[in-house]
Amino acid sequence: MAKAAFLRQLLDALEEQKQAVAATIVKINGDYPGVAAGNSLLWTGEVQHGSLGSKELDEKVAGLAPEVLAKHRPVLETLEAGNTAVTVFLEPVVPRPEILILGGGHVGQQVAAVGKIAGYRVTVVDDRPDFANRALFPTADKIICNSFTEALKQIKIGPMTFITIVTRGHRSDYECLRAVIGSPAAYIGMIGSRRRAKGVLELLEAEGVATELLQRVHSPIGLDIGGETPAEIAISILAQIIQVYRRGK
Amino acid sequence: MDRELIEAALALLEQKQPCALATVIQVKGSAPREAGTKMLISADGSITGTIGGGCAEAAVRQEALEVIKRGCPTIYHLDMTADTAADEGMVCGGVMDVFIEPLVALA
Numbered sequence: 001m002a003k004a005a006f007l008r009q010l011l012d013a014l015e016e017q018k019q020a021v022a023a024t025i026v027k028i029n030g031d032y033p034g035v036a037a038g039n040s041l042l043w044t045g046e047v048q049h050g051s052l053g054s055k056e057l058d059e060k061v062a063g064l065a066p067e068v069l070a071k072h073r074p075v076l077e078t079l080e081a082g083n084t085a086v087t088v089f090l091e092p093v094v095p096r097p098e099i100l101i102l103g104g105g106h107v108g109q110q111v112a113a114v115g116k117i118a119g120y121r122v123t124v125v126d127d128r129p130d131f132a133n134r135a136l137f138p139t140a141d142k143i144i145c146n147s148f149t150e151a152l153k154q155i156k157i158g159p160m161t162f163i164t165i166v167t168r169g170h171r172s173d174y175e176c177l178r179a180v181i182g183s184p185a186a187y188i189g190m191i192g193s194r195r196r197a198k199g200v201l202e203l204l205e206a207e208g209v210a211t212e213l214l215q216r217v218h219s220p221i222g223l224d225i226g227g228e229t230p231a232e233i234a235i236s237i238l239a240q241i242i243q244v245y246r247r248g249k
Numbered sequence: 250m251d252r253e254l255i256e257a258a259l260a261l262l263e264q265k266q267p268c269a270l271a272t273v274i275q276v277k278g279s280a281p282r283e284a285g286t287k288m289l290i291s292a293d294g295s296i297t298g299t300i301g302g303g304c305a306e307a308a309v310r311q312e313a314l315e316v317i318k319r320g321c322p323t324i325y326h327l328d329m330t331a332d333t334a335a336d337e338g339m340v341c342g343g344v345m346d347v348f349i350e351p352l353v354a355l356a
Binding site: 073 | 262272352
Protein backbone atom coordinates (compact mmCIF):
# COMPACT_ATOMS: atom_id res chain seq x y z
CA MET A 1 0.00 0.00 0.00
CA ALA A 2 2.45 2.62 -1.21
CA LYS A 3 -0.36 5.14 -1.69
CA ALA A 4 -1.56 4.80 1.90
CA ALA A 5 1.99 5.39 3.17
CA PHE A 6 2.29 8.42 0.90
CA LEU A 7 -1.01 9.90 2.14
CA ARG A 8 0.03 9.30 5.74
CA GLN A 9 3.31 11.16 5.19
CA LEU A 10 1.39 13.93 3.47
CA LEU A 11 -0.94 14.27 6.45
CA ASP A 12 2.04 14.38 8.82
CA ALA A 13 3.64 17.15 6.79
CA LEU A 14 0.38 19.14 6.81
CA GLU A 15 -0.14 18.54 10.51
CA GLU A 16 3.34 19.72 11.42
CA GLN A 17 3.37 22.51 8.83
CA LYS A 18 6.52 21.00 7.34
CA GLN A 19 7.92 22.31 4.08
CA ALA A 20 7.23 19.61 1.53
CA VAL A 21 6.57 18.90 -2.13
CA ALA A 22 4.34 16.10 -3.39
CA ALA A 23 5.17 14.60 -6.80
CA THR A 24 2.91 12.25 -8.73
CA ILE A 25 3.36 10.68 -12.16
CA VAL A 26 0.35 11.61 -14.25
CA LYS A 27 1.41 10.28 -17.64
CA ILE A 28 4.10 8.15 -19.22
CA ASN A 29 4.90 7.82 -22.89
CA GLY A 30 6.42 4.40 -23.43
CA ASP A 31 7.42 1.76 -20.94
CA TYR A 32 9.85 1.89 -18.10
CA PRO A 33 9.89 -0.93 -15.56
CA GLY A 34 8.53 0.15 -12.18
CA VAL A 35 7.39 3.56 -13.41
CA ALA A 36 3.62 3.99 -13.60
CA ALA A 37 1.04 6.77 -13.52
CA GLY A 38 -0.12 7.29 -9.95
CA ASN A 39 3.31 6.68 -8.37
CA SER A 40 3.93 9.36 -5.75
CA LEU A 41 6.68 10.61 -3.54
CA LEU A 42 6.91 13.25 -0.86
CA TRP A 43 10.01 15.41 -0.69
CA THR A 44 10.72 17.19 2.58
CA GLY A 45 14.24 18.42 2.00
CA GLU A 46 16.12 16.04 4.27
CA VAL A 47 14.03 12.99 3.55
CA GLN A 48 12.25 11.56 0.56
CA HIS A 49 9.26 9.33 1.30
CA GLY A 50 8.28 6.85 -1.38
CA SER A 51 9.55 6.74 -4.94
CA LEU A 52 8.35 7.41 -8.47
CA GLY A 53 9.80 4.01 -9.38
CA SER A 54 13.23 5.06 -10.61
CA LYS A 55 16.15 6.61 -8.78
CA GLU A 56 16.82 8.83 -11.75
CA LEU A 57 13.32 10.34 -11.58
CA ASP A 58 13.43 10.74 -7.81
CA GLU A 59 16.67 12.70 -8.11
CA LYS A 60 15.20 14.95 -10.77
CA VAL A 61 12.22 15.66 -8.52
CA ALA A 62 14.57 16.52 -5.65
CA GLY A 63 16.28 18.98 -8.00
CA LEU A 64 13.01 20.70 -8.91
CA ALA A 65 11.37 20.70 -5.49
CA PRO A 66 13.07 23.73 -3.91
CA GLU A 67 11.82 25.99 -6.69
CA VAL A 68 8.27 24.63 -6.38
CA LEU A 69 8.39 25.43 -2.66
CA ALA A 70 9.80 28.89 -3.20
CA LYS A 71 7.13 29.80 -5.75
CA HIS A 72 4.26 28.23 -3.81
CA ARG A 73 2.84 27.03 -7.08
CA PRO A 74 2.35 23.58 -8.58
CA VAL A 75 4.04 22.70 -11.88
CA LEU A 76 3.71 20.02 -14.51
CA GLU A 77 7.12 18.79 -15.70
CA THR A 78 8.12 16.29 -18.34
CA LEU A 79 11.14 14.27 -17.19
CA GLU A 80 13.21 11.61 -18.92
CA ALA A 81 13.68 8.11 -17.55
CA GLY A 82 15.79 6.20 -20.03
CA ASN A 83 14.04 6.86 -23.34
CA THR A 84 10.70 7.36 -21.71
CA ALA A 85 9.02 10.74 -21.22
CA VAL A 86 7.35 10.90 -17.84
CA THR A 87 5.00 13.75 -16.91
CA VAL A 88 5.10 14.58 -13.21
CA PHE A 89 2.83 16.90 -11.24
CA LEU A 90 4.72 18.63 -8.43
CA GLU A 91 2.83 20.58 -5.80
CA PRO A 92 3.86 22.44 -2.67
CA VAL A 93 2.31 20.98 0.47
CA VAL A 94 0.76 23.92 2.22
CA PRO A 95 -1.81 23.52 4.98
CA ARG A 96 -5.22 25.10 4.47
CA PRO A 97 -5.37 28.48 6.20
CA GLU A 98 -7.03 28.40 9.57
CA ILE A 99 -8.93 31.08 11.40
CA LEU A 100 -8.55 30.95 15.16
CA ILE A 101 -11.43 32.80 16.77
CA LEU A 102 -10.83 33.84 20.35
CA GLY A 103 -14.22 34.71 21.79
CA GLY A 104 -17.55 33.03 21.02
CA GLY A 105 -19.81 36.08 21.15
CA HIS A 106 -21.92 37.58 18.37
CA VAL A 107 -18.99 38.65 16.21
CA GLY A 108 -17.10 35.40 16.79
CA GLN A 109 -20.14 33.41 15.65
CA GLN A 110 -20.43 35.37 12.42
CA VAL A 111 -16.67 35.18 11.74
CA ALA A 112 -16.96 31.39 12.09
CA ALA A 113 -19.83 31.26 9.60
CA VAL A 114 -18.25 33.56 7.02
CA GLY A 115 -14.80 31.98 7.46
CA LYS A 116 -16.22 28.57 6.72
CA ILE A 117 -17.95 29.85 3.56
CA ALA A 118 -14.63 31.30 2.39
CA GLY A 119 -13.03 27.86 2.79
CA TYR A 120 -10.93 28.33 5.93
CA ARG A 121 -10.58 25.85 8.76
CA VAL A 122 -12.24 27.36 11.79
CA THR A 123 -11.33 26.90 15.46
CA VAL A 124 -13.22 28.70 18.23
CA VAL A 125 -12.17 29.23 21.82
CA ASP A 126 -14.26 30.57 24.69
CA ASP A 127 -14.14 29.89 28.41
CA ARG A 128 -17.94 29.90 28.77
CA PRO A 129 -19.77 26.63 27.96
CA ASP A 130 -22.82 28.71 26.97
CA PHE A 131 -20.76 30.16 24.12
CA ALA A 132 -18.28 27.46 23.18
CA ASN A 133 -20.80 24.95 21.89
CA ARG A 134 -22.01 23.22 18.75
CA ALA A 135 -25.39 24.97 18.76
CA LEU A 136 -23.77 28.37 18.28
CA PHE A 137 -21.00 27.07 16.01
CA PRO A 138 -22.61 24.43 13.82
CA THR A 139 -19.93 24.57 11.10
CA ALA A 140 -16.73 25.13 13.11
CA ASP A 141 -14.03 22.47 12.72
CA LYS A 142 -13.03 22.66 16.37
CA ILE A 143 -14.62 24.19 19.47
CA ILE A 144 -12.53 24.52 22.61
CA CYS A 145 -14.07 25.38 25.96
CA ASN A 146 -11.23 26.39 28.24
CA SER A 147 -9.59 29.50 29.61
CA PHE A 148 -7.92 31.41 26.79
CA THR A 149 -4.43 31.10 28.21
CA GLU A 150 -4.79 27.34 28.79
CA ALA A 151 -6.31 26.76 25.35
CA LEU A 152 -3.59 28.79 23.64
CA LYS A 153 -0.92 26.63 25.24
CA GLN A 154 -2.36 23.60 23.42
CA ILE A 155 -3.06 25.15 20.02
CA LYS A 156 -0.38 25.03 17.36
CA ILE A 157 -0.06 28.44 15.72
CA GLY A 158 1.78 28.49 12.40
CA PRO A 159 2.33 30.72 9.39
CA MET A 160 -1.10 29.71 8.06
CA THR A 161 -2.98 30.69 11.22
CA PHE A 162 -5.15 33.82 11.17
CA ILE A 163 -6.08 34.97 14.66
CA THR A 164 -9.10 37.12 15.46
CA ILE A 165 -9.38 38.34 19.02
CA VAL A 166 -13.04 39.09 19.70
CA THR A 167 -13.53 38.28 23.36
CA ARG A 168 -16.09 39.83 25.69
CA GLY A 169 -13.78 42.38 27.27
CA HIS A 170 -10.41 44.05 27.24
CA ARG A 171 -9.11 41.87 30.08
CA SER A 172 -9.48 38.72 27.94
CA ASP A 173 -8.35 40.55 24.82
CA TYR A 174 -5.18 41.45 26.66
CA GLU A 175 -4.60 37.86 27.83
CA CYS A 176 -5.11 36.53 24.31
CA LEU A 177 -2.92 39.09 22.60
CA ARG A 178 -0.19 38.55 25.17
CA ALA A 179 -0.24 34.82 24.47
CA VAL A 180 -0.12 35.09 20.67
CA ILE A 181 1.89 38.25 20.01
CA GLY A 182 5.17 36.36 19.62
CA SER A 183 3.67 33.59 17.47
CA PRO A 184 4.39 33.10 13.76
CA ALA A 185 0.69 33.70 12.90
CA ALA A 186 -0.03 35.19 9.48
CA TYR A 187 -2.48 37.65 10.95
CA ILE A 188 -3.52 38.99 14.33
CA GLY A 189 -6.60 41.19 14.53
CA MET A 190 -8.17 42.53 17.70
CA ILE A 191 -11.61 44.02 18.04
CA GLY A 192 -12.38 47.12 20.07
CA SER A 193 -12.56 50.86 19.77
CA ARG A 194 -9.34 52.68 19.00
CA ARG A 195 -9.17 53.73 22.65
CA ARG A 196 -9.73 50.27 24.11
CA ALA A 197 -7.23 48.69 21.71
CA LYS A 198 -4.67 51.38 22.47
CA GLY A 199 -4.95 50.60 26.18
CA VAL A 200 -4.22 46.91 25.58
CA LEU A 201 -1.28 47.66 23.28
CA GLU A 202 0.21 50.17 25.74
CA LEU A 203 -0.06 47.66 28.52
CA LEU A 204 1.95 45.12 26.51
CA GLU A 205 4.47 47.72 25.45
CA ALA A 206 5.03 48.59 29.09
CA GLU A 207 5.71 44.89 29.72
CA GLY A 208 8.48 45.03 27.17
CA VAL A 209 6.84 43.56 24.05
CA ALA A 210 8.69 44.88 20.99
CA THR A 211 7.01 47.70 19.09
CA GLU A 212 7.43 45.89 15.74
CA LEU A 213 5.39 43.00 17.09
CA LEU A 214 2.63 45.29 18.33
CA GLN A 215 2.53 47.11 15.00
CA ARG A 216 1.51 43.84 13.32
CA VAL A 217 -1.80 43.83 15.19
CA HIS A 218 -4.76 44.86 13.06
CA SER A 219 -6.85 47.04 15.34
CA PRO A 220 -9.48 48.29 14.85
CA ILE A 221 -10.07 44.95 13.18
CA GLY A 222 -11.35 44.50 9.63
CA LEU A 223 -11.39 46.60 6.48
CA ASP A 224 -13.12 49.91 6.94
CA ILE A 225 -16.41 49.40 5.10
CA GLY A 226 -18.58 50.96 7.76
CA GLY A 227 -19.94 47.65 9.05
CA GLU A 228 -22.15 47.83 12.13
CA THR A 229 -23.90 44.52 12.69
CA PRO A 230 -21.92 41.44 13.80
CA ALA A 231 -22.33 39.90 10.33
CA GLU A 232 -21.12 43.08 8.61
CA ILE A 233 -18.12 43.27 10.92
CA ALA A 234 -17.38 39.58 10.31
CA ILE A 235 -17.38 40.20 6.55
CA SER A 236 -14.96 43.11 6.95
CA ILE A 237 -12.70 40.89 9.08
CA LEU A 238 -12.76 38.13 6.47
CA ALA A 239 -12.05 40.67 3.73
CA GLN A 240 -8.95 41.75 5.65
CA ILE A 241 -7.86 38.16 6.24
CA ILE A 242 -8.28 37.35 2.54
CA GLN A 243 -6.22 40.40 1.65
CA VAL A 244 -3.39 39.30 3.95
CA TYR A 245 -3.61 35.70 2.72
CA ARG A 246 -3.69 36.48 -0.99
CA ARG A 247 -1.59 39.63 -1.14
CA GLY A 248 0.56 39.22 1.92
CA LYS A 249 -0.38 42.59 3.39
CA MET B 250 -3.88 21.57 0.61
CA ASP B 251 -6.96 20.33 2.34
CA ARG B 252 -6.16 18.18 5.34
CA GLU B 253 -9.74 16.89 5.69
CA LEU B 254 -9.74 15.68 2.10
CA ILE B 255 -6.47 13.79 2.53
CA GLU B 256 -7.78 12.31 5.79
CA ALA B 257 -10.96 11.22 4.03
CA ALA B 258 -8.95 9.68 1.17
CA LEU B 259 -6.75 7.77 3.59
CA ALA B 260 -9.78 6.53 5.53
CA LEU B 261 -11.44 5.18 2.36
CA LEU B 262 -8.18 3.59 1.28
CA GLU B 263 -7.69 1.88 4.63
CA GLN B 264 -11.28 0.59 4.65
CA LYS B 265 -10.81 -0.59 1.05
CA GLN B 266 -13.81 1.46 -0.10
CA PRO B 267 -13.67 1.97 -3.88
CA CYS B 268 -12.82 5.60 -4.62
CA ALA B 269 -10.79 7.89 -6.86
CA LEU B 270 -8.81 11.09 -6.31
CA ALA B 271 -9.07 13.87 -8.89
CA THR B 272 -6.46 16.66 -9.04
CA VAL B 273 -6.50 19.67 -11.32
CA ILE B 274 -3.02 19.58 -12.87
CA GLN B 275 -3.22 22.28 -15.50
CA VAL B 276 -5.42 25.26 -16.18
CA LYS B 277 -5.48 27.56 -19.18
CA GLY B 278 -7.65 30.61 -19.54
CA SER B 279 -10.29 31.21 -16.98
CA ALA B 280 -11.21 28.10 -15.00
CA PRO B 281 -13.10 27.78 -11.75
CA ARG B 282 -10.23 26.43 -9.63
CA GLU B 283 -6.44 26.52 -9.66
CA ALA B 284 -3.98 23.69 -10.26
CA GLY B 285 -3.64 21.48 -7.21
CA THR B 286 -7.34 21.54 -6.34
CA LYS B 287 -8.55 18.08 -5.38
CA MET B 288 -11.78 16.17 -5.16
CA LEU B 289 -12.42 12.71 -3.75
CA ILE B 290 -15.07 10.56 -5.43
CA SER B 291 -16.57 7.41 -3.90
CA ALA B 292 -18.02 4.56 -5.93
CA ASP B 293 -21.49 5.56 -4.74
CA GLY B 294 -20.97 8.94 -6.42
CA SER B 295 -20.57 11.00 -3.25
CA ILE B 296 -17.83 13.63 -3.32
CA THR B 297 -15.55 15.40 -0.84
CA GLY B 298 -14.08 18.74 -1.85
CA THR B 299 -14.93 20.58 -5.02
CA ILE B 300 -13.18 21.42 -8.26
CA GLY B 301 -15.58 24.20 -9.06
CA GLY B 302 -19.06 22.77 -9.18
CA GLY B 303 -21.40 22.78 -12.12
CA CYS B 304 -21.05 20.78 -15.30
CA ALA B 305 -17.24 20.50 -15.13
CA GLU B 306 -17.45 18.88 -11.73
CA ALA B 307 -20.27 16.58 -12.80
CA ALA B 308 -18.21 15.47 -15.83
CA VAL B 309 -15.15 14.75 -13.67
CA ARG B 310 -17.28 12.82 -11.21
CA GLN B 311 -18.70 10.72 -14.05
CA GLU B 312 -15.22 10.02 -15.41
CA ALA B 313 -13.97 9.17 -11.92
CA LEU B 314 -16.66 6.49 -11.60
CA GLU B 315 -15.28 4.96 -14.81
CA VAL B 316 -11.74 5.15 -13.43
CA ILE B 317 -12.87 3.31 -10.29
CA LYS B 318 -14.32 0.55 -12.52
CA ARG B 319 -11.30 0.35 -14.85
CA GLY B 320 -8.71 0.63 -12.11
CA CYS B 321 -6.18 2.71 -14.04
CA PRO B 322 -5.47 6.44 -13.87
CA THR B 323 -6.26 8.92 -16.62
CA ILE B 324 -5.97 12.57 -17.52
CA TYR B 325 -9.37 14.03 -18.22
CA HIS B 326 -9.35 17.04 -20.49
CA LEU B 327 -12.12 19.55 -19.92
CA ASP B 328 -12.74 22.18 -22.53
CA MET B 329 -14.97 24.96 -21.35
CA THR B 330 -14.23 27.25 -24.30
CA ALA B 331 -16.36 25.46 -26.88
CA ASP B 332 -19.80 26.63 -27.88
CA THR B 333 -21.23 23.59 -26.18
CA ALA B 334 -19.83 24.84 -22.90
CA ALA B 335 -21.74 28.09 -23.31
CA ASP B 336 -24.84 26.08 -24.20
CA GLU B 337 -24.42 24.06 -21.06
CA GLY B 338 -24.06 27.24 -19.05
CA MET B 339 -20.36 26.86 -18.22
CA VAL B 340 -19.27 30.44 -18.16
CA CYS B 341 -15.63 30.16 -17.17
CA GLY B 342 -14.34 29.64 -20.69
CA GLY B 343 -11.06 27.91 -19.88
CA VAL B 344 -9.36 24.57 -20.36
CA MET B 345 -8.62 22.29 -17.45
CA ASP B 346 -6.69 18.99 -17.21
CA VAL B 347 -7.67 16.76 -14.33
CA PHE B 348 -5.64 13.74 -13.24
CA ILE B 349 -7.93 11.03 -11.90
CA GLU B 350 -6.39 8.07 -10.08
CA PRO B 351 -8.14 5.11 -8.50
CA LEU B 352 -7.19 4.76 -4.82
CA VAL B 353 -9.26 1.61 -4.49
CA ALA B 354 -10.65 0.08 -7.69
CA LEU B 355 -13.80 -1.98 -7.90
CA ALA B 356 -12.77 -5.62 -7.66
